[in-house]
Amino acid sequence: MLSLAKTITTDVLVVGGGGAGLRSAIAACETNPKLKVTLLSKVYPMRSHTVAAEGGAAAVTQAHDSLQAHFDDTVSGSDWLADQSVVDYFVKHAFDELVQLEHWGCPWSRQPSGDVQVRRFGGMKTERTWFAADKTGFHILHTLFQTSLKYSGIQRLDEYFLLDLLVHEQRCYGVLAIDIASGDLVQIQAASVILATGGAGRLYQFNTNGGIVTGDGMALAYRHGVALRDMEFVQYHPTGLPGSGILITEACRGEGGILLNKDGYRYLQDYGLGPETPPGQPQNKTMELGPRDKLSQAFWHEQQQGRTIQHPQGEVVHLDLRHLGQRYLLERLPFICELAKAYVNVDPVKSPIPIRPAVHYTMGGILTDANCATSIRGLYAVGECASVGLHGANRLGSNSLTELLVFGKVAGREAARLASEPSQPAADSLLSTLTTQALAPLQQLHNSQGSERWQPLRQQLAASMEQGCGIYRSEAGLKETLTCLAQLKQRYQQLRLGDSGKAFNTDLLHALELGFGLDVAEAMCQAALERKESRGAHQRQEPGLTNRNDQDFLRHSLAFYQTRPGARIEWQAVDTSLSPPAERLYGGQRPRGQSSAGQQPTDNPPKESR
Amino acid sequence: MPTTEIRLQRYRPEQDNAPHWQDFRVEYDDSTSVLDALEQIKAEQDSSVSYRWSCRMAICGSCGVMVDGVPKLGCKTFLRDYPKGLTLAPLSHFPIEKDLIVDMSRFLAHLSAIKPYLIAEAAPKGKPYRQTPAQLARYKQFSNCINCGLCYSACPQFGLKPDFLGPAAIALAHRYNLDSRDQGKSERMAQLNSDNGVWGCTFVGYCSTVCPKGVDPAAAVNQGKIASTLDGVIQWFKPGKETSK
Amino acid sequence: MRINKQPPPQTTPRRSDEPIWWSLFSAGGVCVAMLVPAIALLVLLGIPLGLVSAEQLSYQRLHALVFHPLGLGVVLAVIVLPLFHAMHRIHHGLHDLQLAHGRLAKWLCYGSAVLLSSLALSLWLTSG
Amino acid sequence: MSRKPYQPPMPASWWLKHPAYRFYMLREATVLPLLFFIGSLLYGLYALGQGEASWLQYQAWLQQPWVLALNGLALLASLFHAWTFFVLFPQVMPLRLGSRTLPAWLMVSAQWAGVLLVILALWWLLGGLDAHQ
Numbered sequence A: 001m002l003s004l005a006k007t008i009t010t011d012v013l014v015v016g017g018g019g020a021g022l023r024s025a026i027a028a029c030e031t032n033p034k035l036k037v038t039l040l041s042k043v044y045p046m047r048s049h050t051v052a053a054e055g056g057a058a059a060v061t062q063a064h065d066s067l068q069a070h071f072d073d074t075v076s077g078s079d080w081l082a083d084q085s086v087v088d089y090f091v092k093h094a095f096d097e098l099v100q101l102e103h104w105g106c107p108w109s110r111q112p113s114g115d116v117q118v119r120r121f122g123g124m125k126t127e128r129t130w131f132a133a134d135k136t137g138f139h140i141l142h143t144l145f146q147t148s149l150k151y152s153g154i155q156r157l158d159e160y161f162l163l164d165l166l167v168h169e170q171r172c173y174g175v176l177a178i179d180i181a182s183g184d185l186v187q188i189q190a191a192s193v194i195l196a197t198g199g200a201g202r203l204y205q206f207n208t209n210g211g212i213v214t215g216d217g218m219a220l221a222y223r224h225g226v227a228l229r230d231m232e233f234v235q236y237h238p239t240g241l242p243g244s245g246i247l248i249t250e251a252c253r254g255e256g257g258i259l260l261n262k263d264g265y266r267y268l269q270d271y272g273l274g275p276e277t278p279p280g281q282p283q284n285k286t287m288e289l290g291p292r293d294k295l296s297q298a299f300w301h302e303q304q305q306g307r308t309i310q311h312p313q314g315e316v317v318h319l320d321l322r323h324l325g326q327r328y329l330l331e332r333l334p335f336i337c338e339l340a341k342a343y344v345n346v347d348p349v350k351s352p353i354p355i356r357p358a359v360h361y362t363m364g365g366i367l368t369d370a371n372c373a374t375s376i377r378g379l380y381a382v383g384e385c386a387s388v389g390l391h392g393a394n395r396l397g398s399n400s401l402t403e404l405l406v407f408g409k410v411a412g413r414e415a416a417r418l419a420s421e422p423s424q425p426a427a428d429s430l431l432s433t434l435t436t437q438a439l440a441p442l443q444q445l446h447n448s449q450g451s452e453r454w455q456p457l458r459q460q461l462a463a464s465m466e467q468g469c470g471i472y473r474s475e476a477g478l479k480e481t482l483t484c485l486a487q488l489k490q491r492y493q494q495l496r497l498g499d500s501g502k503a504f505n506t507d508l509l510h511a512l513e514l515g516f517g518l519d520v521a522e523a524m525c526q527a528a529l530e531r532k533e534s535r536g537a538h539q540r541q542e543p544g545l546t547n548r549n550d551q552d553f554l555r556h557s558l559a560f561y562q563t564r565p566g567a568r569i570e571w572q573a574v575d576t577s578l579s580p581p582a583e584r585l586y587g588g589q590r591p592r593g594q595s596s597a598g599q600q601p602t603d604n605p606p607k608e609s610r
Numbered sequence B: 001m002p003t004t005e006i007r008l009q010r011y012r013p014e015q016d017n018a019p020h021w022q023d024f025r026v027e028y029d030d031s032t033s034v035l036d037a038l039e040q041i042k043a044e045q046d047s048s049v050s051y052r053w054s055c056r057m058a059i060c061g062s063c064g065v066m067v068d069g070v071p072k073l074g075c076k077t078f079l080r081d082y083p084k085g086l087t088l089a090p091l092s093h094f095p096i097e098k099d100l101i102v103d104m105s106r107f108l109a110h111l112s113a114i115k116p117y118l119i120a121e122a123a124p125k126g127k128p129y130r131q132t133p134a135q136l137a138r139y140k141q142f143s144n145c146i147n148c149g150l151c152y153s154a155c156p157q158f159g160l161k162p163d164f165l166g167p168a169a170i171a172l173a174h175r176y177n178l179d180s181r182d183q184g185k186s187e188r189m190a191q192l193n194s195d196n197g198v199w200g201c202t203f204v205g206y207c208s209t210v211c212p213k214g215v216d217p218a219a220a221v222n223q224g225k226i227a228s229t230l231d232g233v234i235q236w237f238k239p240g241k242e243t244s245k
Numbered sequence C: 001m002r003i004n005k006q007p008p009p010q011t012t013p014r015r016s017d018e019p020i021w022w023s024l025f026s027a028g029g030v031c032v033a034m035l036v037p038a039i040a041l042l043v044l045l046g047i048p049l050g051l052v053s054a055e056q057l058s059y060q061r062l063h064a065l066v067f068h069p070l071g072l073g074v075v076l077a078v079i080v081l082p083l084f085h086a087m088h089r090i091h092h093g094l095h096d097l098q099l100a101h102g103r104l105a106k107w108l109c110y111g112s113a114v115l116l117s118s119l120a121l122s123l124w125l126t127s128g
Numbered sequence D: 001m002s003r004k005p006y007q008p009p010m011p012a013s014w015w016l017k018h019p020a021y022r023f024y025m026l027r028e029a030t031v032l033p034l035l036f037f038i039g040s041l042l043y044g045l046y047a048l049g050q051g052e053a054s055w056l057q058y059q060a061w062l063q064q065p066w067v068l069a070l071n072g073l074a075l076l077a078s079l080f081h082a083w084t085f086f087v088l089f090p091q092v093m094p095l096r097l098g099s100r101t102l103p104a105w106l107m108v109s110a111q112w113a114g115v116l117l118v119i120l121a122l123w124w125l126l127g128g129l130d131a132h133q
């Protein structure tokens, strides 16, 4: 029989030690230094996947740039599905947060004058991306982690796995977790809980995400009745390595890298992203610096037309950096050179890097208001697991690292404020009832006499998502994937663990993660099925659905959990109070460009190219 | 696909009193990493095999293991380089929790002990500090540590004396001490000045050899010896400030 | 802090006296690297092997050279500092081999360096 | 409690296990022949102070094969030591010119040049003395 090994009481509990979690823990401490803040994470904080972000973090920095421009880029990038007052708040606070990080010691790259340097990034009109070589996320995460050590109010529970939330009548009282080292079950009571558990990219076969990015927090909030918003929007990054999916940062293109198909042709000009810019002289929002969704879609079309390159690990195109020269490459993109050499055995100085699109980011997540509060009192969400309304249908590169900081601070502040208010602690009897309920699925896993293993199930989940809910979607494909998910859920009930021990039972944890993933996947597919239009990262193939349809779908999707297969979808109005919807224009189609005469702006590539 | 032999050190705390070896045969190709091989073993042969991993791109620092007795990142070590097979064991010098998983808490305690954060009186209001590329270059290398702990497994002094702060923690202290924005050196020196600080090192230098990120912790530690010596001389001429003995 | 695991190290540790020994060790190390090869080659091997001609290097000349006031520097550089260099490494070597550590080993090592250095100095002073 | 961390022992023979450690021990062991070398010098100093007869006796002692061998070893050890020491120097004390660090190879070669210079100087001092008198 499973039973609690210990109980911990705290004021603010932060679940997740990534950028969002650390930032909110610090903010909570600063809001009220008397509070006990507990940071719980299934991996040591500096292992969180924020560590892998390469490119940079955006904020209006230069004199010729403006908040309005950052706002416009973000809103048009989101295909008008971002909540505009949230975007407004975001662009206004971005700079201060990056400065704060600088004051905490982040080693941002510098200009000769000693000022912070900014670089170009896809989808941004102006250079406004702060970077720390090509390890921006790494430096942000370590700076935050190290800074967090300064606060004696922060107590860490490293390598604790969040098992469930203790929720009763729309109020969150704490969580139940496993101390991974001992396998002990721990109940943590908290006045407020912040979920900062990251995205869900691992649901897909090819992804740039780390093994921990399994959507745990999303699934738990979802199961307790919080809506998952805009889950159909899954960002593919156009440049992942074949096989592993390891990310080759967008900064490569920002620095002047070019994409070539098997004929050595810069195919992006055929997809409304031209006119062709000279190699090494990138132009914002044009060609290789177009937004990610467009670039990934262009790959898909090239592949359909047989113009991609055969690689032992699948179809690829080439990312060519050779013209940048060894010195520049080693100075600006050292990590990329290292990755390419190790994982595909290619030296970018001498040869082009084979790349393919890979799932990168989940735009959707746990529905929160602008203060990061969910519909459950005492439960907050922030970072990639949340949907505060910033990214809409497509996230712009380098907006999400800044999001972690800007909204991490908000979440920490709000959670601390709530925890500082006098409140009625939950009755012991209630807590024990909730705990018993929460333990049931775990108990079942332990007792199961079934014969299924989690690995093949996970494999099928990833393949099916890639197949039915990938770059291009159709009703038939989505339905097939939903059916597959329902079957997988059935089989999940028959899961049997291969490790019966308690200490570091990673077999158990992966099984639990799979359970979370299945729920999140269902929300994604159901929302994708019901969004009968194409917008941002969500592209439908059926005739009539290949364009944006503001009439019916300028709305957020909200997925609600239900015990029977599939999710219940509702729709929510988008806040467009500041800028009315318009076309997303890139390359020569932009109003500022001169060469767009006569060209029809379209989200779809031409059938016949060249 | 060719196959190769992996000897894996097992330790299951609930069953074993000491580690033992178990052999596995795995398939591999040109891009199979040690981490991939472990995944294969866990998926197909024995799902109780435990190890840490996350990013699989050599940046999160989770996956340190001893490969043929040498500390390495599992995700950045490739089977193609070991055609005759290999042995995998948990990182040396740390207590073993289970299979390839070691207890890293001492390492983390050492990191926290050296106050690895910027200590400064007042930052410029609303704008960043100025820091030239040359000033950045002074400490940049030491800020690249991913806390993988390989250097602790390489350092025999840490093995002999677990209280030794160790290469990565000292490199991190050095990183902040060299940062033009920082004024907290004096607060960090107390730890560095002790027998368990920089003076625990005898310049074996192997820590820098195994470091997967080119941090060169040995340089940091030994530059720290000069700093500590100077600090001592200064203290000596400033009697009364340091009363403890 | 990680609950349930290792406690953090001592908060205010004692200042080590290693800087003294390490400075002597390093200075000695430089001398050993720079001077010892020359002396070993020319004096200890060179004289007996006849690399340096004995008539040019008469007793008087050598005596004058070594006991010249500047010779004290030479004694420091090739005997005293190398002694501290050597005993420092032996001290740490004993620890490495887990043969001995703690105060006794330290006293023995640096003590013998001090003793032998005094011997060298008194030889030089009394015979000059 | 299911945690039962196993602390692997650190045997006294740890340094035999890896070439890097053997190299380290060899470097540390260079002080053993060095001690003999220092002893020889002490004896020489004593002999020089005692008069010519004892100096000649000392020279004879130096010529004994085992003494020659040990001092030969000391020479090799000091060269090996010098090599390790010179390589470490740029790591411990990186010299900067403006924003650039002096390349390690330059510092290492400068130190070797120093050794050569000392040998030549001493040779001149011992051999060239005659001409000056």
Ligand SMILES: Cc1cc2nc3c(=O)[nH]c(=O)nc-3n(C[C@H](O)[C@H](O)[C@H](O)COP(=O)(O)OP(=O)(O)OC[C@H]3O[C@@H](n4cnc5c(N)ncnc54)[C@H](O)[C@@H]3O)c2cc1C
Pocket (backbone or CB within 6 Å): A015, A016, A017, A018, A019, A020, A021, A040, A041, A042, A043, A044, A045, A047, A048, A049, A050, A051, A052, A053, A054, A055, A056, A057, A058, A136, A137, A160, A161, A162, A163, A196, A197, A198, A199, A208, A209, A210, A212, A213, A216, A217, A247, A360, A361, A382, A383, A384, A385, A397, A398, A399, A400, A401, A402, A404
């Ligand atoms: C390769 C890559 C490159 C990127 N580059 C950029 C870029 O250049 N610019 C940009 O703006 N964005 C970039 N992004 C996106 C951005 O890095 C992420 O969106 C962001 O780091 C997510 O941070 P987070 O704090 O929300 O989550 P994470 O950093 O993923 O942290 C999640 C935390 O939750 C914990 N957790 C999860 N589940 C549980 C559980 N069940 N129990 C306990 N703890 C749990 C984990 O341990 C972890 O600590 C990139 C993303 C990737 C994958």
Ligand code: SF4
Pocket (backbone or CB within 6 Å): B144, B145, B146, B147, B148, B149, B150, B151, B152, B167, B168, B171, B207, B210, B211, B212, B213, B214, B215, B216, B217
């Ligand atoms: S210094 Fe190098 S080896 Fe040591 S923890 Fe840091 S990255 Fe790892």
Ligand code: F3S
Pocket (backbone or CB within 6 Å): B154, B155, B156, B157, B158, B166, B167, B200, B201, B202, B203, B204, B205, B206, B207, B208, B217, B218, B221
């Ligand atoms: S291996 Fe250890 S002894 Fe010093 S140089 Fe590195 S810390």
Ligand code: FES
Pocket (backbone or CB within 6 Å): B053, B054, B055, B056, B057, B058, B059, B060, B061, B062, B063, B064, B073, B074, B075, B076
């Ligand atoms: S898995 Fe992250 S460093 Fe290897």
